[in-house]
Amino acid sequence: MGEHVKNVKMVKIYIMGKEYEVPEGLTIMKAMEYAGYRFIRGIGCRGGFCGACSTIYRMKNDYRLYTGLACQTTVQDGMYLVQIPFTPAEKPKYNVDELKPTGTTILSIFPEIARCVACNACTKACPQNLQVMDAIQAIKRGDLAKAAELCFDCISCGLCTIRCPAEIIHYHAFQLVRRLYGKYIAKKAKHLEERVKEILQGKYDEELEKLAKMTIDEWKKLYEERDIEK
Amino acid sequence: MYFPGCALKSTAEDYEKTAIAVAEKLGVELLELERWNCCGVVFNVAADAVMHHIAAVRDLIRAQEMGRKLNDNRLVTICSMCYSTLKRVNQIVKDDPEKLRNINEFMDEEEDYEGNIEVIHLLQVFKDLVGYDKIKEKVSRRMEKIKAAPFYGCALLRPKEVSIDDPEDPKIMEELIEALGAEAVKFPYEIKCCSSYNVIYDRKITEETAAEIQRAAERWGANIIVTTCPLCHYNLNTSKRKNGIPTIYFTELMAYAFGLEETLSPETLKIFNKILEEI
Numbered sequence A: 001m002g003e004h005v006k007n008v009k010m011v012k013i014y015i016m017g018k019e020y021e022v023p024e025g026l027t028i029m030k031a032m033e034y035a036g037y038r039f040i041r042g043i044g045c046r047g048g049f050c051g052a053c054s055t056i057y058r059m060k061n062d063y064r065l066y067t068g069l070a071c072q073t074t075v076q077d078g079m080y081l082v083q084i085p086f087t088p089a090e091k092p093k094y095n096v097d098e099l100k101p102t103g104t105t106i107l108s109i110f111p112e113i114a115r116c117v118a119c120n121a122c123t124k125a126c127p128q129n130l131q132v133m134d135a136i137q138a139i140k141r142g143d144l145a146k147a148a149e150l151c152f153d154c155i156s157c158g159l160c161t162i163r164c165p166a167e168i169i170h171y172h173a174f175q176l177v178r179r180l181y182g183k184y185i186a187k188k189a190k191h192l193e194e195r196v197k198e199i200l201q202g203k204y205d206e207e208l209e210k211l212a213k214m215t216i217d218e219w220k221k222l223y224e225e226r227d228i229e230k
Numbered sequence B: 001m002y003f004p005g006c007a008l009k010s011t012a013e014d015y016e017k018t019a020i021a022v023a024e025k026l027g028v029e030l031l032e033l034e035r036w037n038c039c040g041v042v043f044n045v046a047a048d049a050v051m052h053h054i055a056a057v058r059d060l061i062r063a064q065e066m067g068r069k070l071n072d073n074r075l076v077t078i079c080s081m082c083y084s085t086l087k088r089v090n091q092i093v094k095d096d097p098e099k100l101r102n103i104n105e106f107m108d109e110e111e112d113y114e115g116n117i118e119v120i121h122l123l124q125v126f127k128d129l130v131g132y133d134k135i136k137e138k139v140s141r142r143m144e145k146i147k148a149a150p151f152y153g154c155a156l157l158r159p160k161e162v163s164i165d166d167p168e169d170p171k172i173m174e175e176l177i178e179a180l181g182a183e184a185v186k187f188p189y190e191i192k193c194c195s196s197y198n199v200i201y202d203r204k205i206t207e208e209t210a211a212e213i214q215r216a217a218e219r220w221g222a223n224i225i226v227t228t229c230p231l232c233h234y235n236l237n238t239s240k241r242k243n244g245i246p247t248i249y250f251t252e253l254m255a256y257a258f259g260l261e262e263t264l265s266p267e268t269l270k271i272f273n274k275i276l277e278e279i
Helices: A003-007 A028-034 A103-109 A111-115 A121-125 A132-140 A144-150 A159-163 A170-185 A190-200 A205-213 A216-224 B013-025 B050-070 B080-095 B097-106 B122-130 B132-138 B172-179 B203-219 B230-238 B250-257 B266-278
Strands: A010-015 A018-023 A054-059 A066-069 A079-083 B074-077 B118-121 B147-151 B224-227 B247-249
Touching: A018 A028, A028 A079, A103 A111, A103 A132, A103 A170, A111 A132, A121 A132, A121 A159, A132 A144, A132 A170, A144 A170, A159 A170, B013 B122, B013 B247, B013 B250, B050 B074, B050 B080, B050 B097, B074 B080, B074 B122, B080 B097, B080 B118, B080 B230, B118 B122, B122 B132, B122 B172, B132 B172, B147 B172, B147 B203, B172 B250, B203 B224, B203 B230, B224 B230, B224 B250, B230 B247, B247 B250, B250 B266
Parallel strands: A010 A079, B074 B118, B147 B224, B224 B247
Antiparallel strands: A010 A018, A054 A066, A054 A079
C-alpha cells in the first residue's frame, strides 16, 4: 500500500455478506481483488465484452436487485454484492443445416419461450441494456430478423436467464436466432464469399507458410509496422 | 390503432393480410402498434393472478403512448383470443384501481396505464364505424352461391360483460355475410366451443367437436364456415373429417366479395372455386 492510498476515499462494500473497505472508484472486480479475492473463474476479458463476470447487488435502503458486470461497474458505498459466474442451463444440440428459420423451430427447441408473461425482468437485468423481452416476443411471433437485431449485442452473461420467472434460456435461444438469421435470412456478403473462394484456391498459402517460419521477433516487428485502417 | 397478436404474424398470416386489405377498401387504416408483446393469452381467471395481466396492460400502455400521438384511444383486435384477453384485463384494471396500482408499480420502467384505452374487435369497426350499407357498395362479385355459417366460438361472446353482441343469439357476422350478398346460415352450434387448447392434450376431443360443428353447419345447408378466431380455424380445419366443409376467416370472405383475390392464399381461392363449380 503506497502513500497515495491514504488520500483516497474509502467505501464500505459487502462481498457475500462480509464487510470490506475498498478505495472509491474501483470496479467491483478490482475491489474484490483489492480485498484479497483471486479469480480463476468468473473473469475473462476485463473489458465488458465476454460476459463472464456477472454480478448482482443491492444498495442500502433500496429494495431493487441490481445487475452489472464486475469489470464495468464501480463500487458504491453500502453495496451488497455477489458474483454469478455461471447460469446453469442445458445447451440443446441441433444441426442448424437441418432447421427451418421460423419461430416454431425455436419454440420447439426452447418451449419455455411460450411461457413469457412480458414481465420484463430480463430487460431490467441486462447489463447491455438490450430490449431482451421484446426479442423473446419477436421470436414468439416468428420475426427472427427483428429478434436477431435486438439480441445482436448479447454477451451471454446469463443474468436475464437467472431472473426469468418463465425459466427461459435467453442466451442459448438468442444464439440460435442469430445462427438461423445469419444462415437463412440475412443478405449474403458477396465479398466474404469471394474471399473464402480465394482462400480455398490457395491464394494465401504461400504467405501463411512464410508466417509460420518466422521467429517471434520477426512477428513483433511485422505487427508494429502493420497498416492500420482508419 | 391495431393489435395483431402473434398468431396473425405466424400461423394466421392470411387473416391479417385480408383484414388489412378489406379495411383499406372500406377507408379504415389499421395502424399496427409500433411496439407490442403477446397479449398473455389465455386470460387468467384466478382472482389474484396479477402477474398474468402484465402482458396485456403493457400492450394497453403501448396503445396509450401511440394513441396520444394519434389522438385516438381505440385499439382494434382481429384475433378473438387477443380481443378477449385485452378486453377482460382492461375491464379488470378499470374496475379495480388497487390492482391497476399494483401493476403500474411493478412496471416501474413504463408510464402508468390510465385505463383510457377502448378495446374493440374488427367486426365492430365494420358494423358501427363503417356500416353494412357501405360494405354492400363495395361488393363486386355475385356471392349468392356461398352459404356461409358464422361460427363465433367463445372468445367474442363470453363472458357477457365483454361480448361484442348478444352472447346467446349473436347476429353481427350473420348481418355482415348478408351484406356481402352471400347466404348466412345460422346454425345451432354457432356459439359452441371448438375444444380450444384440448387439441394439444387430446386431438380426439377436437376431432369429435369439429365433426359435430361441421355436420350441424352442413345439415343447415352451409357450404363454408366463417370464423374470427385463429384457434377455431386451426381446430376446425386440421381436425376436419374427409369431405367436411372448410373453415375460413370472415375477412377472406370479404376479400373475395370485394374482388381482392390477390390477397387470398391459393388454398382459400381453391375453396371458393370448388364451391362455385359444385353448384
